[in-house]
Amino acid sequence: MISRIRQRSVDALGIWRTPLLYGAATAFVFWCVWYFTKIPCTPHNAAAGLCNPGWLARFINAEILALAVGAGIAIGSVKGGYDYYMLKNMINQEREDRLKKEQELRDLIAELRDELREARSSAEDYRQRLDEERRQADEERRQDIAARRRFEEERRQAEAEERRLSAEERRQTLAIQQAMLDTIVRLAERRNGNGNGTHSSD
Numbered sequence: 001m002i003s004r005i006r007q008r009s010v011d012a013l014g015i016w017r018t019p020l021l022y023g024a025a026t027a028f029v030f031w032c033v034w035y036f037t038k039i040p041c042t043p044h045n046a047a048a049g050l051c052n053p054g055w056l057a058r059f060i061n062a063e064i065l066a067l068a069v070g071a072g073i074a075i076g077s078v079k080g081g082y083d084y085y086m087l088k089n090m091i092n093q094e095r096e097d098r099l100k101k102e103q104e105l106r107d108l109i110a111e112l113r114d115e116l117r118e119a120r121s122s123a124e125d126y127r128q129r130l131d132e133e134r135r136q137a138d139e140e141r142r143q144d145i146a147a148r149r150r151f152e153e154e155r156r157q158a159e160a161e162e163r164r165l166s167a168e169e170r171r172q173t174l175a176i177q178q179a180m181l182d183t184i185v186r187l188a189e190r191r192n193g194n195g196n197g198t199h200s201s202d
Contacts (some may be wrong), residue, residue: 019076022076022079023072023073023076023079027069027072034060120161
């Protein structure tokens with residue numbers, strides 16, 4: 001509580017210090033003008049009521065005190081009001097600038113969040129596309145491997161079939177050659193047999 005009052009007093013003194021100095025300077029100027037321009041307090045003037053012959057009256061009187069203090073208060077109030085207005089205007093301007101900057105910062109943060117969201121979405125789409133391409137590549141690789149295996153199996157079957165056909169062809173060729181050879185041998189034996197029979201009848 002006391003610290004808060006002290007802080008407010010310090011703040012008020014900071015605001016009103018210059019206006020108080022202006023008011024005091026104005027009061028002093030008024031007093032100087034009165035002091036150096038007043039009529040001399042002679043017995044004749046005192047008898048006429050134009051001055052007070054008292055010791056303090058040589059330096060000040062109620063009228064000039066009221067005028068000087070009033071002028072000082074007026075100048076201090078004007079200066080204080082002006083300073084307070086300018087301070088308040090400056091505070092309001094700073095508040096508006098701060099609010100504007102905060103709004104710009106919020107807009108920038110929102111824009112960055114949108115860009116980040118778009119970047120994440122693009123990255124997710126790119127990752128999904130890469131995954132899909134990877135799956136397609138794996139599927140194509142599996143299909144290539146399966147096709148290669150089928151090709152190898154078909155090639156082995158074709159080679160085996162070719163070997164079987166070649167073996168069958170050789171066997172048939174050998175069989176044909178053997179049959180022809182047997183036929184030639186029989187013909188030769190028959191011819192020889194016929195020749196031997198003719199010789200015997202002669």
